Amino acid sequence: MRHNSLNKRISMKHTLTRSALALVISLVALPASYAMSKAQQWDYLQPDRDQMIASLNVVELLKRHHYSKPPLDDARSRKMYAGYLKMLDPARVYFTATDIQEFNRWETQFDDFLKSGNLKPGYAMYNRQLSRQDQYLDYALEKLSKGVDAIDFTLTETFETDREKAPWAADEEALKDLWRKRLKDQILRLKIANKEPKAIEELLTKRYKNQKKRLQQTRSEDVFQTYINAFAQTYDPHTTYLSPDNAENFDINMSLSLEGIGAMLQSDNEHVKIVRLIPAGPAEKSKLVAPADKIIAVGQGQKELVDVIGWRLDEVVKLIRGPKGSQVRLEIIPASNAPNDMTSKVITLTREAVKLEEQAAKKSILNLDQDGRQVKLGVIEIPAFYLDFKAYRAGKPDYKSTTRDVKRLITELQDEQVEGIVIDLRNNGGGSLQEATELTGLFIEQGPTVLVRNSDGRIDVLTDDHEGVFYDGPLTVLVNRLSASASEIFAGAMQDYRRALIIGGQTFGKGTVQTIQPLNHGELKLTLAKFYRVSGKSTQHKGVIPDISYPADMDINEIGESALPEAMPWDSIKPAIHLKKDPFQPFIAELKQRHNARTNNDPDFVFSRERLALNQRLQKDTLVSLNEAERRAEYAKIEQKQLALENARRASKGEDLLKTLIKEDEDDQIIAAAAEKDAQKKPEDDAYLAETGRILLDWLKLSPMASR
Incomplete structure (x- = not known):
C-alpha cells in the first residue's frame, strides 16, 4: 500500500567520510x-x-x-x-x-x-x-x-x-x-x-x-x-535490499500482480509459493490455483516445462512474466495436498492486465429464512480498494473509486428494501489508503480513520471530514486471513467505532509502511511507519480479530504477517477517539451460541475444521519412512482420511461421493466443470456468507438498537 504523504523518498544526505572509505579498503x-x-x-x-x-x-x-x-x-x-x-x-x-x-x-x-x-x-x-x-x-x-x-x-x-x-x-x-x-x-x-x-x-x-x-x-x-x-x-521482513538488476525490475516484478498471472509470490526454501491471488486476475478467475500452492515448473505456451525447484524467486518471476495475451503453463503442488505429497498438476493461464472494472465492488441479494419469513440482506463484495488516480488527478468528474461505487450500490440495495448489509472483504489484499479512509466515512458521522506513526515518533491522523452518515443501517463485515492492509484499516475502524460486527477469520496483519531509497548501488526498501487503529491498537502482526470467528480456511502458520520471520510486534498507542458504549457486547455470547448451534453440524463448517485439524496433525509428522511399502501404506492412510472428509461433506449435502481424490491432469474437465458450477452459485450457497447473514439477523432480533 502506498500513500502520497508516506511514499516520499528520503534524500540521501549521508555520504561516506574519507576515514570510512579507508576502513572499506583496509x-x-x-x-x-x-x-x-x-x-x-x-x-x-x-x-x-x-x-x-x-x-x-x-x-x-x-x-x-x-x-x-x-x-x-x-x-x-x-x-x-x-x-x-x-x-x-x-x-x-x-x-x-x-x-x-x-x-x-x-x-x-x-x-x-x-x-x-x-x-x-x-x-x-x-x-x-x-x-x-x-x-x-x-x-x-x-x-x-x-x-x-x-x-x-x-x-x-x-x-x-x-x-x-x-x-x-x-x-x-x-x-x-x-x-x-x-x-x-x-x-x-x-x-x-x-x-x-x-x-x-x-x-x-x-x-x-x-x-x-x-x-x-x-x-x-x-x-x-x-x-x-x-x-x-x-x-523486519519487509525491509530488503534490491540489487541493481532487481531494482530496475522492481516495478515490473510488482506489476506481475497486475499484468501477469495475478499472483503474489514468495520464496519457501527450495520452492516458490503463491501467497495471494489478485482479485479478477487470471489465476483467481481460473479457480485452478490457491494461496500456499507451490510452483515447481514453468512453461511458455506449449513449450517444454522448465523445472524451477531450487531457483531464486526473481528467476521464477522472469519466467512467469510475459506479454499480455500469451499463455504460461505452471506445474503446481496444491496446498490441499497432504504434507510430503508431491502429486502435482499442470495448469494453463493467459497473461492479462487486471481491468479496474473487473475489480469493482459488486452487489447481490442474500435471501434467508427467519422464523418462516423471507428476509433480504444486501451483500457488497469489495475485491480491492481501488482509485483511478489518473482520472482523479485530471479532475474528471466520473473517476472510478471504491467509495463511489459502494455509495451507488448501497442506494440500489436500499431501493430493493434490504434489512441490512454485509461488506465482504474476503481475499481483499488492500490498495488505496485514501479509499479505506473515505469508505469508512460512509458509515460514521465524522472523525479519525487511521493513525500513522513515523520513525521519529510523530503521529499523523487521517480523518473523514465529511459530516453525516451515508448509511446508518445494520452492518457486518466479513473478513479472512487474506484480508490485508487497507481492508484491515477499514474493518478495524468499523470495529472501533462499534459500527459493525466483524465476522470471519483473523486478518493478515500487515500494518507497516515502506519506502524505496536509492543507493549508489541498488535500492533499499525500508519500513518507516506503522498503522494504528483509532482505538490505538496496531494492525501489525495480530491483524483484526473478529467478534465472531469462523474456522480458518488456511493455516495461519503458513500465510500471514505472523508467519514471516522477524515480523514487527503488535503494540498500541494513545487512542484517537473515546470509545462509545458497545451495542454488540451484551449480545456477543448469545450470538456465538446461536452460531455454534447452527454450524456444529453444518457440512462446510465441519469440513473446514476437520481438514485444517488433519493438515496440522500431518504437519507434525515430519519423520518419514524410506521403506517404499511402509511409505505407500502411510500415504494410503492419509489419502483415505482426506477422502473420508470430502465424502462426509458431500453426503451431508446430498452430492455424489468420490471413489478417489481428484488430483491428476486428466481430471481437468472435472475441475473446469466444478469451477463453472461454482460461478453459478447463489449467495446462499456460500456457507460463510450465509452464516454471516444469519448472525446479522440474530442481532436484529436480539437488539432493539439494531432496528434503527
Whole structure:
C-alpha cells in the first residue's frame, strides 16, 4: 500500500567520510585456516568497492530512518548470523558441525564487519555453501546414473523432513549419508506420485544438471544481495535490499500482480509459493490455483516445462512474466495436498492486465429464512480498494473509486428494501489508503480513520471530514486471513467505532509502511511507519480479530504477517477517539451460541475444521519412512482420511461421493466443470456468507438498537 504523504523518498544526505572509505579498503584479514581448496572454483566471487559503499549506506539508512531504530550490536550480529545460515542452508544439508564451529567465531562480529564495510566473511560462508551444493549435485547425479532401480527401498530407515532445527551433520561422511537419504526421499515422493523409475531418473537428472549450470553462473551480486538481506531482514521482513538488476525490475516484478498471472509470490526454501491471488486476475478467475500452492515448473505456451525447484524467486518471476495475451503453463503442488505429497498438476493461464472494472465492488441479494419469513440482506463484495488516480488527478468528474461505487450500490440495495448489509472483504489484499479512509466515512458521522506513526515518533491522523452518515443501517463485515492492509484499516475502524460486527477469520496483519531509497548501488526498501487503529491498537502482526470467528480456511502458520520471520510486534498507542458504549457486547455470547448451534453440524463448517485439524496433525509428522511399502501404506492412510472428509461433506449435502481424490491432469474437465458450477452459485450457497447473514439477523432480533 502506498500513500502520497508516506511514499516520499528520503534524500540521501549521508555520504561516506574519507576515514570510512579507508576502513572499506583496509579489510580485516580472514584466518589462514579458512583457505579451502575445494572452494577455489568460487574464488572469483569477491566484493567490489561499490558493494562495500552500498553496505555502509544501508547501515546508515537503517540506523537513521528505520521505524524501530534498533542498535547495531552483538545481539543483532547473532540474529543476522542465524538468519544468514538459514538463507544459505535452510534444511541443514550443506554445512557440517565443523563448518559451524569455524563460522561461530564471527557470530558476534557481523555488526563490526558491517560498520567497517568488511564483506569477506559473508562471501566466505556463501562460497562454502556453493562448494557443498556442487558436491551434492555431483553425488546425486552419480547415484542417478546407476538408475533408480539400483536403490534399495526395502531397508528400514527414516528421514527427518523438517530439518530447520536438526543437528548439523558431524562431518562430511555424515553429510553424505544425509544426502543419500535426502535423494532417496525425493525419489520416493515421485514414485508415490505415480512417476515411473525412468521418468524420475530423467526428471531429477535434468533438474540437478540445470542447478549445477546455474551454480556456475553465480555472480558476486547474488552473494552481496543475500548477505545484505540477512542484515536488513533482522529489522523486519519487509525491509530488503534490491540489487541493481532487481531494482530496475522492481516495478515490473510488482506489476506481475497486475499484468501477469495475478499472483503474489514468495520464496519457501527450495520452492516458490503463491501467497495471494489478485482479485479478477487470471489465476483467481481460473479457480485452478490457491494461496500456499507451490510452483515447481514453468512453461511458455506449449513449450517444454522448465523445472524451477531450487531457483531464486526473481528467476521464477522472469519466467512467469510475459506479454499480455500469451499463455504460461505452471506445474503446481496444491496446498490441499497432504504434507510430503508431491502429486502435482499442470495448469494453463493467459497473461492479462487486471481491468479496474473487473475489480469493482459488486452487489447481490442474500435471501434467508427467519422464523418462516423471507428476509433480504444486501451483500457488497469489495475485491480491492481501488482509485483511478489518473482520472482523479485530471479532475474528471466520473473517476472510478471504491467509495463511489459502494455509495451507488448501497442506494440500489436500499431501493430493493434490504434489512441490512454485509461488506465482504474476503481475499481483499488492500490498495488505496485514501479509499479505506473515505469508505469508512460512509458509515460514521465524522472523525479519525487511521493513525500513522513515523520513525521519529510523530503521529499523523487521517480523518473523514465529511459530516453525516451515508448509511446508518445494520452492518457486518466479513473478513479472512487474506484480508490485508487497507481492508484491515477499514474493518478495524468499523470495529472501533462499534459500527459493525466483524465476522470471519483473523486478518493478515500487515500494518507497516515502506519506502524505496536509492543507493549508489541498488535500492533499499525500508519500513518507516506503522498503522494504528483509532482505538490505538496496531494492525501489525495480530491483524483484526473478529467478534465472531469462523474456522480458518488456511493455516495461519503458513500465510500471514505472523508467519514471516522477524515480523514487527503488535503494540498500541494513545487512542484517537473515546470509545462509545458497545451495542454488540451484551449480545456477543448469545450470538456465538446461536452460531455454534447452527454450524456444529453444518457440512462446510465441519469440513473446514476437520481438514485444517488433519493438515496440522500431518504437519507434525515430519519423520518419514524410506521403506517404499511402509511409505505407500502411510500415504494410503492419509489419502483415505482426506477422502473420508470430502465424502462426509458431500453426503451431508446430498452430492455424489468420490471413489478417489481428484488430483491428476486428466481430471481437468472435472475441475473446469466444478469451477463453472461454482460461478453459478447463489449467495446462499456460500456457507460463510450465509452464516454471516444469519448472525446479522440474530442481532436484529436480539437488539432493539439494531432496528434503527
